[in-house]
Amino acid sequence: MKNLELPDAFESARENKGYGHVDDQGDSVTMLLRLKDVRKTAKDWKTFQSGARPGRIVVPSEVSIRETRQIPFEVDPPQHTAYRALVEGWFKRPETEEDYKERVSEIINELVEEAVSLKEIEVVEDFALKLQSRALTLLLNIPYEESETWISWGTHVFRSDDSPVDGDKANILYEYIDAAIDKAIEHPGSDLYSVLLSAEIEGRKLTKEEVKGVMILTFAGGRDTVINAVTNTIAYFAAHPSSLDRLRKEPEITTQAVEELVRYFSPLTHMGRVVTEDTEVCTHAAKADSRVSLCWASANRDAATFENPNEVMLDRKVNPHVAFGFGIHKCLGATHARLILRTLLGILAEKVSSIEVLDFKENVEDWQEFKRKVGYDNLKVKFNKL
Numbered sequence: 001m002k003n004l005e006l007p008d009a010f011e012s013a014r015e016n017k018g019y020g021h022v023d024d025q026g027d028s029v030t031m032l033l034r035l036k037d038v039r040k041t042a043k044d045w046k047t048f049q050s051g052a053r054p055g056r057i058v059v060p061s062e063v064s065i066r067e068t069r070q071i072p073f074e075v076d077p078p079q080h081t082a083y084r085a086l087v088e089g090w091f092k093r094p095e096t097e098e099d100y101k102e103r104v105s106e107i108i109n110e111l112v113e114e115a116v117s118l119k120e121i122e123v124v125e126d127f128a129l130k131l132q133s134r135a136l137t138l139l140l141n142i143p144y145e146e147s148e149t150w151i152s153w154g155t156h157v158f159r160s161d162d163s164p165v166d167g168d169k170a171n172i173l174y175e176y177i178d179a180a181i182d183k184a185i186e187h188p189g190s191d192l193y194s195v196l197l198s199a200e201i202e203g204r205k206l207t208k209e210e211v212k213g214v215m216i217l218t219f220a221g222g223r224d225t226v227i228n229a230v231t232n233t234i235a236y237f238a239a240h241p242s243s244l245d246r247l248r249k250e251p252e253i254t255t256q257a258v259e260e261l262v263r264y265f266s267p268l269t270h271m272g273r274v275v276t277e278d279t280e281v282c283t284h285a286a287k288a289d290s291r292v293s294l295c296w297a298s299a300n301r302d303a304a305t306f307e308n309p310n311e312v313m314l315d316r317k318v319n320p321h322v323a324f325g326f327g328i329h330k331c332l333g334a335t336h337a338r339l340i341l342r343t344l345l346g347i348l349a350e351k352v353s354s355i356e357v358l359d360f361k362e363n364v365e366d367w368q369e370f371k372r373k374v375g376y377d378n379l380k381v382k383f384n385k386l
């Protein structure tokens with residue numbers, strides 16, 4: 001079946017100019033499209049800040065629906081360094097705790113076993129969303145049953161079908177987190193809320209608002225991104241059954257394959273920064289208080305760095321992709337996401353012979369000049385048992 005590829009929406013603009021523009025709710029954003037510029041700008045946090053008004057670096061902007069600052073994502077150094085240090089170890093647990101790895105394996109095994117037993121399955125809601133929410137219970141160290149509530153929120157906590165920024169939806173998340181924080185204050189446990197509430201920064205305890213900021217990021221940041229990555233993985237193997245065979249024969253390339261797939265998928269199209277003083281990006285003037293965005297999706301197809309960028313080479317050797325961002329703000333959840341994807345690839349190779357696509361609806365982001373397919377709104381498939 002055709003149309004299972006993820007085309008590069010930025011190629012000609014990237015090669016001809018290096019940037020593009022998008023109007024975001026009346027606030028213009030200059031999108032940087034070349035890997036070199038994206039990396040340079042991500043490193044220069046003094047000129048291109050993350051610590052602007054909460055929600056403004058996100059594109060589409062969330063300023064109208066969010067007042068809480070996401071931590072450490074919307075903070076600049078020096079505070080960023082202290083916050084990041086506080087949470088870094090917790091978010092590395094997927095690498096260091098054997099139990100964690102086993103539980104991820106169990107969660108994915110169960111979903112794949114179920115999928116192969118069915119005549120058809122809708123991947124976004126019935127596979128990827130469940131997988132994301134169930135695995136999140138491990139990252140938060142919270143009882144598994146809680147994932148039922150998170151599954152009921154759907155694929156995005158701030159967006160709905162009708163609106164890219166949905167305040168009613170956002171309020172469900174805020175109220176949920178406020179209640180969970182209060183509960184953890186009354187009955188401290190070994191979950192992320194309790195750990196944050198007892199943590200100290202610069203000789204003082206975190207405030208409730210700061211804890212909420214970390215939790216909002218944990219719920220929002222790794223949601224649609226993980227769902228897209230999982231769904232796109234299924235679509236990719238459906239379109240390329242020989243790649244599944246290859247992974248079966250060469251499991252040692254799994255780690256490289258995950259990096260290559262996330263480069264190709266780029267589950268998060270871009271992330272913004274706010275310019276602190278008049279400057280230039282890619283020989284283009286950028287005024288103080290304007291916004292730029294670092295377009296990971298475009299940078300990851302930059303032929304100046306990636307040979308045959310539109311091809312998935314599962315064992316690509318040199319792969320300095322920026323799918324998890326770059327610099328001090330690089331994705332905090334990347335260890336968790338990588339573990340999920342590695343485990344998924346291993347279990348698919350072990351249990352699934354092929355995947356047939358029955359029907360799908362593409363999820364195409366509309367950035368005016370650029371229409372970018374980021375994944376699927378729905379994807380009906382049949383998993384064939386090995």
Ligand code: EMZ
Nearest residue numbers: 058062070158217220221224
């Ligand atoms: C923010 C963002 C973080 C934002 C890594 O990205 O993800 C988006 O999906 C959220 O809407 O609030 O968390």
